[in-house]
Amino acid sequence: MNRFQDKVCVVAGGARGIGAETARRYLAEGGKVIVGDVIDEAGEELANELGPNAAYVHLDVSDPESCSAAIRSAIETFGRLDGLVNSAIRMAPGALLDLSLEDWNTVLGVGLTGTFLMTQAAGRWWIENDHPGSVVNLSSTGGLQPYGLAGGYSTTQAGVIMLSRQFGIEWARKDIRVNVVCPGHTETPLTAYMRDPEIKQARAEATPAGRVGQPEDIAAGILFLLSDDAAYITATQLDVDGGMARSLFNHMPGRKWD
Numbered sequence: 506m507n508r509f510q511d512k513v514c515v516v517a518g519g520a521r522g523i524g525a526e527t528a529r530r531y532l533a534e535g536g537k538v539i540v541g542d543v544i545d546e547a548g549e550e551l552a553n554e555l556g557p558n559a560a561y562v563h564l565d566v567s568d569p570e571s572c573s574a575a576i577r578s579a580i581e582t583f584g585r586l587d588g589l590v591n592s593a594i595r596m597a598p599g600a601l602l603d604l605s606l607e608d609w610n611t612v613l614g615v616g617l618t619g620t621f622l623m624t625q626a627a628g629r630w631w632i633e634n635d636h637p638g639s640v641v642n643l644s645s646t647g648g649l650q651p652y653g654l655a656g657g658y659s660t661t662q663a664g665v666i667m668l669s670r671q672f673g674i675e676w677a678r679k680d681i682r683v684n685v686v687c688p689g690h691t692e693t694p695l696t697a698y699m700r701d702p703e704i705k706q707a708r709a710e711a712t713p714a715g716r717v718g719q720p721e722d723i724a725a726g727i728l729f730l731l732s733d734d735a736a737y738i739t740a741t742q743l744d745v746d747g748g749m750a751r752s753l754f755n756h757m758p759g760r761k762w763d
Contacts, residue, residue: 638681
């Protein structure tokens with residue numbers, strides 16, 4: 506299946522985890538990828554692994570010029586731009602009472618403002634060149650439910666959901682689709698706690714599907730929304746969480762419907 510034959514996608518936050526898996530799969534289906542990240546060594550290694558249809562650019566999504574430069578790099582390197590995945594993230598755990606303004610601004614600056622700036626930069630090129638496009642932003646089930654001791658993160662991810670809807674509605678008549686994926690707990694380099702077998706097993710048991718997510722699970726949802734298979738889908742949220750976000754009553758004391 507070559508859903509992305511000769512198409513070009515920028516993956517922001519693409520050096521590892523879900524972003525890296527998305528880049529691999531996009532190329533496997535015929536596409537070309539610009540991997541953007543601040544983790545230069547990992548990003549360059551990934552681009553080298555992927556071969557001539559991939560390139561790495563240093564990308565700080567909180568910097569408007571860096572975002573514009575990443576879009577220009579796609580055009581200069583591969584001649585076009587068809588997709589954008591925003592998966593850059595920054596965490597700053599802690600109670601809101603104690604969270605510093607610096608940490609709050611860092612989390613929002615990467616996760617929410619960065620998503621805005623990258624989407625804006627891609628959209629400007631698409632609109633100026635009358636070219637269709639597809640954006641998939643990564644939020645989280647932490648944007649659907651308050652996540653204790655991660656208030657900056659949860660607030661950011663909730664904002665990403667609304668921002669995606671807003672862009673999707675504004676650009677629908679321009680043939681530019683903007684959607685958002687909300688992963689559940691997923692085993693990536695950022696979720697180091699999953700290395701504890703007891704924690705991983707407990708999270709699996711709390712998930713209706715009976716396991717924690719893997720990057721390939723999330724990438725599959727991202728690629729669907731990027732592809733022409735989703736041509737009539739925009740301003741929409743896709744939860745890829747094994748049913749976790751809808752399982753509140755599974756964890757309530759009382760009768761169990763086995």
